[in-house]
Amino acid sequence: MQRRVRHRWGPAVVVTAAFALAAGSQGAAVALPGKAPAADREFTSSFESGDPAPYWLNTVDTGRGGGKRASGVDGGYSTGIPGNADDHVTGLRASAENSGSGEVKENLVDGEPGTKWLAFESTGWVEFDLDKPIKITRYALTSANDYGERDPKDWTLQGSADGKDWKTVDSRSGESFAQRLQTKTYDLAAPAEYQHFRLDISKNNGASGILQLADVQFSTGDDGGSTPPDMLSLVDRGPSGSPTAKAGAGYTGTRALRYAGRHTAKGRAYSYNKIFDVNVKVTRDTQLSYRLFPSMADGDRDYDATNVSVDLAFTDGTYLSGLGATDQHGFGLSPQAQGAAKTLYVNQWNNVSSRIGSVAAGKTVDRVLLAYDSPAGPAKFRGWLDDLSIKQAAPERPEAHLADYALTTRGTNSSGSFSRGNNFPATAVPHGFNFWTPVTNAGSQSWLYEYARANNSDNLPTIQAFAASHEPSPWMGDRQTFQVMPSAASGTPDTGRTARALPFR
Structure with missing residues (x-):
């Protein structure tokens, strides 16, 4: 666990100030404590080098009385054969x-x-x-x-x-x-x-x-050994595989925060792990957003890893999960509400956002938590968190025309292993016979566009060509194609598909 002086001003500061005033009244020269630091307006981390690192690892939050905010959960997650490495x-x-x-x-x-x-x-x-x-x-x-x-x-x-x-x-x-x-x-x-x-x-x-x-x-042949007493929450290289994401990476970058554990109780079990020590003022326009990758544990159809959400602890002792906040779909932003909503896909990255200013304006965020809370067990669960953000986001203004709401990339974060409607980002006039489309795999005549799974070493998708396509569906394949690709190289460009590819976000 990383250790540093936290931002909070507790009773010790008050006692120090009182002593300083008393000593000063007797003529002694003393240094008075400075003012508490002003609260930030935003906080972001994708767990990459250079980003804010977690202040706590594998650490359960504590309540006002000092007791752990966890019950029926330990860190004994394992999958596959014993000792799987x-x-x-x-x-x-x-x-x-x-x-x-x-x-x-x-x-x-x-x-x-x-x-x-x-x-x-x-x-x-x-x-x-x-x-x-x-x-x-x-x-x-x-x-x-x-x-x-x-x-x-x-x-x-x-x-x-x-x-x-x-x-x-x-x-x-x-x-x-x-x-x-x-x-x-x-x-x-x-x-x-x-x-x-x-x-x-x-x-x-x-x-x-x-x-x-x-x-x-x-x-490794390890058939058990000591079991960590608390839910795991630590930074690693991200999930090993996904039909719609690069293996061994976060949603952006190459790192993510992993959560994992065992739900040992038959009934409700929970663990609220603290991750970041922050000092962020919430205004009317503050928005919380993050990416979550719940993993399906050994084919478990109960989807226990979806009973998870980011929670915020405020300086007044309240928690976001208890204030009635909702996500972008209108479902409650608490672990159990997120699991019950069935909007989180397993083995894929999911975007979650909430305009928390509607329920928490005027409060100050003290700690960022990652919480598991499920109504029934036993079970085991694992997943990853990435791209955590607390920042100002003004309400979106209505578009001038209905056509401006059309988004050609909608449904294209897919692959031959998981389709969201056989979509690729094609553009054409109504009833057009041919389409123009960006291509991430110029050698394919079927799944010519995959947004994330084939990302480069920096976990960025790359364009290999822009094509005139007559592909009615990835499953039916293309019927001839014409490809062009601009080059950023000086001199004669390398025409190889990988060499000429340009990354984008």
């Missing part, structure tokens, strides 16, 4: 993947068996980079959703300290999966401690020119 994976490379349909390498570590990696080859390899050397004692593979003949049959697992010199740590041959979405665990003959691992599949179960796998898990 996939949270340490920071990068992947593969011999091939089916990017046009979203069947990409990142799906191997997203913890969702319903997604998969697919390559149009009978053999293939995937390399995994970890954030540090990890000693693994076993690993697990999960078969994909269909066609068992595409499953791996023979493979070698290798480890490397530098990603170049590889040493074999396990080999298997003649393997098969009796069921779809089946997880099989394989023990190593001896523990292997490396920062890079490579799964090299040399044979599948009979399919011609196609290979697939749902998940790969690396395990």
Whole structure:
């Protein structure tokens, strides 16, 4: 936990001031305390380097009496096989993947068996980079959703300290999966401690020119150990995978705040964790906004991770969750109200905003909290928070024309794995035969525009071309296309699709 002097002026300051006045009346030279600092008008953080960092990590808020504002929740979240270390994976490379349909390498570590990696080859390899050397004692593979003949049959697992010199740590041959979405665990003959691992599949179960796998898990062999007593709230690299977001990143940037825990009670359980120490004055036009990524834990259809919201503690002892604030959809801005609203999609980033000035004008925000509060359990939950903002936002003015409300990018934060209406940002006159559209994947004739999942290393989408398209739907594909792309390069530009791409927000 980071430690520094907080902004609050409590009883100790009052006592110090009284002592100073008393001493001054007797002729002693003393220094009087200065005025309390003026409140800020805004606060923002995306948890990147250079942004305000959390003042508290894994720390439950306390009430006026000093008691923890938590019950029935601990930090014992885990998913997959015991000792699963996939949270340490920071990068992947593969011999091939089916990017046009979203069947990409990142799906191997997203913890969702319903997604998969697919390559149009009978053999293939995937390399995994970890954030540090990890000693693994076993690993697990999960078969994909269909066609068992595409499953791996023979493979070698290798480890490397530098990603170049590889040493074999396990080999298997003649393997098969009796069921779809089946997880099989394989023990190593001896523990292997490396920062890079490579799964090299040399044979599948009979399919011609196609290979697939749902998940790969690396395990330290830890079957439990001590359980953190409180809900986790800490900064990391973001979720491992999503059908509509870049893996291993926040919504913007490369970091996010992770929350995770176990709901151990049968009835209600809650934990209000404090994150930031702030001093922000709320006015009539103050708006709170943030991005939330609730994760589905092992296919749990109760969506427990959606029972979460940002809460604000005010200097007068009140909390935003108790003031009747609502989000942009009109639903209550409290953890249980957000969960009951069913507006938060799991495994995706969701925008949440609230004009808190309508219920809290004149108050001063003292602490920013991230709260889990669910009416029933037991359950386990995990998710991420990003792009937290408390700032002034004047009410939007009505547009001059109804056409000004048309937004061509609406519904385009999608992919071949999750569609919001098969949309891409096409522009044309009414009943137009051809469309003009930006293109993020100039090599695709189907999902030619994906806003976030294929972002660059800075987590920014990139334009590879502007195209005249006759695509009626990504599922039907394009019928010829003409592409142009301006260049920011000096001299002769590189015409390669990736090299010529320009980032945007």
